[in-house]
Amino acid sequence: DVKVTQSSRYLVKRTGEKVFLECVQDMDHENMFWYRQDPGLGLRLIYFSYDVKMKEKGDIPEGYSVSREKKERFSLILESASTNQTSMYLCASSTTGYEKLFFGSGTQLSVL
């Protein structure tokens, strides 16, 4: 079974803090994605990566950056957290582009 692990289930941070959300997958998938999920808005793509050290902006990249130094790990960085970044963050990976995504359990981030 594919395992996509997100380091924290719940996280509380203060406005202005730098926040790191970590995601690790154990199936040697080339492709990794970060989504945020908000009630009534569905899943929105923040950033994605199709290879090590490669990244592409999704639909809502403002205020975020990413890092992919190793194939199995994809980090989402909030450079200066703001209250409007309070959300559920979901990491996903796949072996076939954007098809058949495997999601992590999510990190519920609260920015106070």
Add this chain to the structure above:
Amino acid sequence: GENVEQHPSTLSVQEGDSAVIKCTYSDSASNYFPWYKQELGKRPQLIIDIRSNVGEKKDQRIAVTLNKTAKHFSLHITETQPEDSAVYFCAEGAYGNNRLAFGKGNQVVVIP
């Protein structure tokens, strides 16, 4: 999800009845259409997907149908059971876009 719309937003069905959720999309280049199920407090999971060269696909009690002319695809759940209660997300992908666009989700409630 601005390119993908789901209807209805909430659907209640009696256990044993069928449920149908419809998604419309706007990009005529779209060629991949998955459905994800997210139970309360859990991660989204792929339940079925279809490509544009196929009109219908079935897997036990679930099926997806695609109407390319009208640009919509539907999820059909037969003999609904309480464990079918969840939020269902449709999505669409187009070759060259490198990403999925998700709908806002449909809440399905199966009443015992």
